[in-house]
Amino acid sequence: xxxxxxxxxxxxTLYDVQSVSAVTEQEFPGxxxxxxxxxxxxxxxxTWLRSQMNSYRSFWEVSRESLAFxxxxxxxxxxxxxxxxxxxxxxxxxxxxxxxxxLEALKGRRRAILSNGNQQMLDALVANTGLADHLxxxxxxxxxxxxxxxxxxxxxxxxxxxxxxxxxLFVSSNSFDATAAKNxxxxxxxxxxxxxxxxxxxxxxxxxxxxxxxxxILRMREEKFDLPPDHYLTSLADLAxxxxx
Amino acid sequence: xxxxxxxxxxxxTLYDVQSVSAVTEQEFPGxxxxxxxxxxxxxxxxTWLRSQMNSYRSFWEVSRESLAFxxxxxxxxxxxxxxxxxxxxxxxxxxxxxxxxxLEALKGRRRAILSNGNQQMLDALVANTGLADHLxxxxxxxxxxxxxxxxxxxxxxxxxxxxxxxxxLFVSSNSFDATAAKNxxxxxxxxxxxxxxxxxxxxxxxxxxxxxxxxxILRMREEKFDLPPDHYLTSLADLAxxxxx
Numbered sequence: 147x148x149x150x151x152x153x154x155x156x157x158x159t160l161y162d163v164q165s166v167s168a169v170t171e172q173e174f175p176g177x178x179x180x181x182x183x184x185x186x187x188x189x190x191x192x193t194w195l196r197s198q199m200n201s202y203r204s205f206w207e208v209s210r211e212s213l214a215f216x217x218x219x220x221x222x223x224x225x226x227x228x229x230x231x232x233x234x235x236x237x238x239x240x241x242x243x244x245x246x247x248x249l250e251a252l253k254g255r256r257r258a259i260l261s262n263g264n265q266q267m268l269d270a271l272v273a274n275t276g277l278a279d280h281l282x283x284x285x286x287x288x289x290x291x292x293x294x295x296x297x298x299x300x301x302x303x304x305x306x307x308x309x310x311x312x313x314x315l316f317v318s319s320n321s322f323d324a325t326a327a328k329n330x331x332x333x334x335x336x337x338x339x340x341x342x343x344x345x346x347x348x349x350x351x352x353x354x355x356x357x358x359x360x361x362x363i364l365r366m367r368e369e370k371f372d373l374p375p376d377h378y379l380t381s382l383a384d385l386a387x388x389x390x391x
Numbered sequence: 392x393x394x395x396x397x398x399x400x401x402x403x404t405l406y407d408v409q410s411v412s413a414v415t416e417q418e419f420p421g422x423x424x425x426x427x428x429x430x431x432x433x434x435x436x437x438t439w440l441r442s443q444m445n446s447y448r449s450f451w452e453v454s455r456e457s458l459a460f461x462x463x464x465x466x467x468x469x470x471x472x473x474x475x476x477x478x479x480x481x482x483x484x485x486x487x488x489x490x491x492x493x494l495e496a497l498k499g500r501r502r503a504i505l506s507n508g509n510q511q512m513l514d515a516l517v518a519n520t521g522l523a524d525h526l527x528x529x530x531x532x533x534x535x536x537x538x539x540x541x542x543x544x545x546x547x548x549x550x551x552x553x554x555x556x557x558x559x560l561f562v563s564s565n566s567f568d569a570t571a572a573k574n575x576x577x578x579x580x581x582x583x584x585x586x587x588x589x590x591x592x593x594x595x596x597x598x599x600x601x602x603x604x605x606x607x608i609l610r611m612r613e614e615k616f617d618l619p620p621d622h623y624l625t626s627l628a629d630l631a632x633x634x635x636x
Contacts, residue, residue: 180600184608191567194439195614198541199571211615219612221591296443322436326444346466355425356599363429367464369440370456 151256155318165240173228183357188212193293202291204264237270248382249280258283260303262293295326321369328373336375340366396501400563410485418473428602433457438538447536449509482515493627494525503528507538540571566614573618581620585611
């Protein structure tokens with residue numbers, strides 16, 4: 147079955163969620179790393195909890211709740227201005243350096259985003275970072291009222307692009323997302339940004355496993371669900387050769 | 392409305408999930424803490440993901456999948472015997488020292504467990520640790536085919552004990568569980584095993600925030616869902632006075 151559209155996850159896949167660390171470190175010197183990692187871990191936890199509790203709120207709100215949780219749990223008092231400066235980074239996340247060239251290399255193919263982000267924050271992000279021109283559609287889970295990995299979130303790709311799942315190549319570096327997308331019926335390319343060997347080395351060389359390494363362990367290795375991706379990529383730059391071949 | 396039954400979460404509330412660290416450290420000297428923390432974090436993540444993916448597996452299987460994930464992600468080769476020795480600890484977890492006295496102090500009241508564990512592993516655990524005699528019922532989410540915080544998991548309390556939710560005091564130290572139980576309609580006592588001040592001190596004194604502190608940050612502070620518990624407890628020993636008062 148030929149691939150008719152390439153659909154990308156946004157946060158962590160096209161955009162480096164770790165790029166918030168510049169702002170978290172600036173606002174809370176010495177605590178940027180712990181804030182960055184705990185925030186991202188809780189942000190996804192909150193999407194999963196809210197989906198199951200049937201109490202959807204927008205990803206913008208979930209991101210605020212998880213940031214507030216993080217600052218309180220780490221024990222950092224904050225004022226509104228600092229909080230808003232950190233949140234604003236979610237509208238200006240750094241694309242991975244290869245993101246725009248990789249999208250350009252797929253010119254002529256249908257290209258879209260499916261993201262947990264709500265429409266407003268996604269539209270601002272792709273406009274602010276130059277990705278908008280390279281995408282046919284920016285699909286938010288907002289219309290489903292649930293987050294990934296709920297199948298109703300993935301359904302929006304089929305309805306939005308009028309395609310059956312097996313004609314979609316779904317690209318994500320979030321391992322839970324790649325796993326669930328495979329379970330759903332998409333063709334899947336998982337971006338393995340941290341290899342097993344690199345992570346093992348990082349753990350071995352650390353006296354204490356710190357937050358950034360903990361994040362990689364928790365969220366950047368393949369899940370154990372017997373749902374391997376169709377393609378293992380090292381970066382977005384691997385996509386064009388795979389689709390050509 | 393009078394409380395007619397006290398229903399306990401098991402793992403982390405009556406039983407110390409950190410007690411697996413004796414076995415993980417024995418099997419993998421120097422890595423007991425990282426295994427213990429990553430395993431517990433992923434174990435719950437996997438319950439949340441499987442509930443949303445409509446692909447329930449028993450908690451025993453989920454615990455095995457998350458342990459396998461952990462050992463691979465941390466980069467530790469293992470043999471079956473070591474793996475099984477670690478898993479076996481889930482049938483012999485240490486109850487918190489105050490667990491049996493607290494259950495005894497509630498004698499005369501209806502007391503039960505509602506847990507993510509499947510029936511077989513829960514029955515083995517309460518039998519092996521002397522808690523079985525203090526409980527009217529050990530309710531597994533197994534019959535619902537989903538895990539907490541899905542409301543269908545909490546429904547089993549009402550059907551199992553023939554009680555409406557507002558006559559149930561649900562006791563958990565897992566903050567997501569306390570939050571979801573409150574959302575569901577139970578009266579809720581959350582056990583705050585780590586205070587904000589203690590955790591702040593632990594973060595401040597650490598050169599690098601290690602796995603055990605990371606776990607406390609991620610999972611042992613109150614969630615930001617605007618669903619505070621009815622009671623904040625410091626330990627299970629606080630229950631009897633609250634119910635008497």
